[in-house]
Amino acid sequence: MMSPIPRFMPLPGTPPLVEMKGIAKYFPGVVANEDVDLTVMPGEIHALLGENGAGKSTLMNILTGIYQPDKGEMLIDGYAKSLASPLQAIAAGIGMVHQHFKLVQAFTVAENIHLGWAETPIGASAPVLEARTEVLARRFNLETRPSARVSELSTGEQQRVEILKVLARKARILILDEPTAVLTPAEARALFAALRAFVAEGHAVIFISHKLEEVLEISDRITVLRGGRKVATQDAADCTVKGLARMMVGRDIVLADMRARPQGAGPLAAMPVLALDKASTDGSGGAVALKDVTLAVRPGEILGIAGVAGNGQRELSQVLTGMRPLSGGQLLIDGQAVAKADARAFAKAGIGHIPEDRLKSGLAPALSVAANAVLREYDKPPVSARGMFSPRAALALARSIAEAAAVAIPDFAMPVRNLSGGNQQRLVARREMRIASRLLVAAYPSRGLDVGAINTMLRYIVELRDAGAAIILISEELEELLNLSDRIAVLHEGEVMGVLDNDHIDIERIGLMMGGQRQADIKAAV
Template sequence: MVDVSTRPPLAPGTPPILQLRGIGKFFPGVIANRDVDLAVWPGEIHALLGENGAGKSTLMNVVTGIYQPEEGDILLDGYGQVFNSPQEAIRAGIGMVHQHFKLVQAFTVAENIHLGWDEAPRLVSARAMEERTRAIAEQFGFPVRPDARVSDLSAGEQQRVEILRVLSRRARLLIMDEPTAVLGPEETRELFRALRAFRAQGNAVIIISHKLDEVMEISDRVTILRGGRRIGTFDTAACTPAMLATTMVGRDIIRQNMRTRPPGARPVSASPIMGLRNVTIRDARGVESLRDVSLDLHGGEILGIAGVAGNGQRELAGVLTGLLKPAVGHVLLDGTEMERIDPAIFAHAGVGHIPEDRLRSALAPSLSITDNMALREYATPPVGRRGLYDSTAAAMLARGIAQVAHVTIPDFAMPVRNLSGGNQQRLVARREIRIAHRVLVAAYPARGLDIGAIATMLSYLTELRDQGVGVVFISEDLEDLLNVSDRIGVMFHGRMMAVLDAAEADMATIGLLMGGRDPSSLPMGRDGS
């Protein structure tokens, strides 16, 4: 193992806040971690990197008491510790914000903040909880709606609640799994300011991230895992994004402009394959979450959608896939209005959907991998025959999807939640691509993926484009959007601010539109939205 890092300047004899010695964690047929050493010192932000399935989240789940290690020791401030639950870990000063949200969907934001909190009053009114939540949100700079139900929030808004829930408990070691995956640029800057202030008080942060530029900006040291083992620990100042990427995956990663179409690719269709006309969506309170949106999607093009999370992207994806019925306006397929808004009808018409939250919307976590891969085809041959479910055909389908997704699975009968987030995402993507004969709506498909897997995911989208499929690609990563999109629509407060030709767009212009700038002086796309 390589260790070319230095620790922060500390008083002699100061132990690490957290030290791991020889940690091993195993699942049936899988070595998640083996012989992992790690030291995290007071006053540092420590990044943990690795490919999907490298064991990062599992290692942190061991630290926080979700899993128990089969091998090794955990030391906190120099003393051995055994955490049998996350509650024990948080009482010891270790808090974790998970990549997959741990919130109670039926509760309000305020109720989730106070749930399981030792300092929460035993008898407190809803109004008092909301006031306490509002004060916490203002303290840490994360605006939330205390009275909103979590089930009504976007992924980005739920992430803010997760972060606030841990910060409010005064953890000394804060572990964050992909914390900026659903945050916009300004929200990310606010988070980083809060983390630096947290570090300045002598606390420590562990960040699991695949965003190498952010790792370079925020971290002091970096530890890289590969195949469940520690490859090395490095001072961030001595690293480059290219070096980190190469060390993570064991090979060079070359990013290239993917807008260029190869010979033989289908041209962009003259007529739209799908369209929206003056569509408005209202939530249960009557608030417009999508406002008078019109757009056209052509076959053989990638229409990118940019915007800070919570500005109508989820509702746009829902309308395009039949999950949400417009309060006003129409959905068109091949120029004909869809009379019934139903996801099964849209799927039968060849519309695939990679949703923004795979565990909440794309997968049944407790069901087997095989069952999850057959979800979209259980009623059609060969999986479904005359109303009967063919388990053998379903197993063959699942193996075929895993093969093309390059996901190694030791047991297809195990719950899909046992897979890493990245492998779950790859399987969902390949499952949806199978039915996306005409349209694929991909909402944040690269979220939580490592740099190599992101390149693979983007290649999925361009392959569909070249086959003549219309692709809607929703993302907050402007570099990825500019890299693959033909046009880019920008959303703000539920409105489509503008649709730009990607070849002429730039990050500064898109950023201004994301902030609500009047687009009247900016060039429009083909549909003039």
């Protein structure tokens, strides 16, 4: 067993690596930050918590030179510092991995790692860059494929490239925004080991996450924001999950088993609303992404899809919503085989889709909040009538969707990319639920949401189920699947290892199936 990494102990009088004093930032109609203090010491992993829209991203955008504060000052290593651009922040040793990836899709992993890096050898060949990337990946325990194009990678793989790119540049202050949202538990453990080694050298990490258990595991101190203001800074050892949740949202949050159907809920129907029969499809790189998948989901049922990220979940959700054609097998709606993939036709048939990557697949980032909110209904009354689009009706519908999603919008004309990631997620979810009269395919619907918003999101899904819709819930969170699903199918390398009824599920058995063992083989072994 490896000995634990010794903690870095700064000498008395050592100044903080980062000190933000009285920071304020205002946008039209919005107080993003007000009188926020944040102190980060050498050798520390400092967690930053808060609800979606609490001001975490704005505060970090100020620290990384993307925004300029309207009030307050910043000190780096004890000296006042004004960071006018991200380049100045990088020069000061501040690096950030954002929620939304900033990679060049057409470039390889190795090319993305070396792009704009002062240490990139001039005129280096692709094999040289790939070899250097492989060395970096081993050093930081972040498995990747140096020669693969980013467009061919799963969301989890792209996240690893982002993290590796920043770590390679020797940042002294590393900011991670939801870094484990798309990592497997094993990958998260490897990342945590890398972070502990990183701060043991006297560096610091600012760790933003909504996963409160992992925050308590990895952090030394925790700062909580609410409504753009600092609520508290406490030692992690003195905190609990329940206490942190209460500080974040201002009330107690109880996550319960939601499988029970209330009186009056629609009964399970016998005929599947959608089924796959030995369905196969190719991935973006040409390799088989799904192989002989047979699944069915009935009205009034939640079918959970478990599996480690990158095992065909994205391709499955695209097949189920008409975005990706089959290379073999059949897809049936109400027992009738579908001739071709057609996302528009699937939506008209009452199939909604909360995609894995909300900004890339669920929204048009440059368009307004209003335009994105009505994206699925722009050609229907009341938004459009007799071929004429009504901006007033579109705005009214957008306001209604935002209200149902509990998203405060200061200006519906602003680009949707200006919303926080969590608010984007909630807006997409409510928009898709409006059209999902038959089926909702929800891929990681709670990803990036705070604990209160997760509870609300899952209750929305349950209400849709109770109204008689079928739900396919794709998630890496086993607790989430167990609390909602009637049955759970396990994916491994694009194949279904088995489908389990959620009455007496053995967690160990699910783990074995996620690792590649088939349900029938496990039964035989038992």
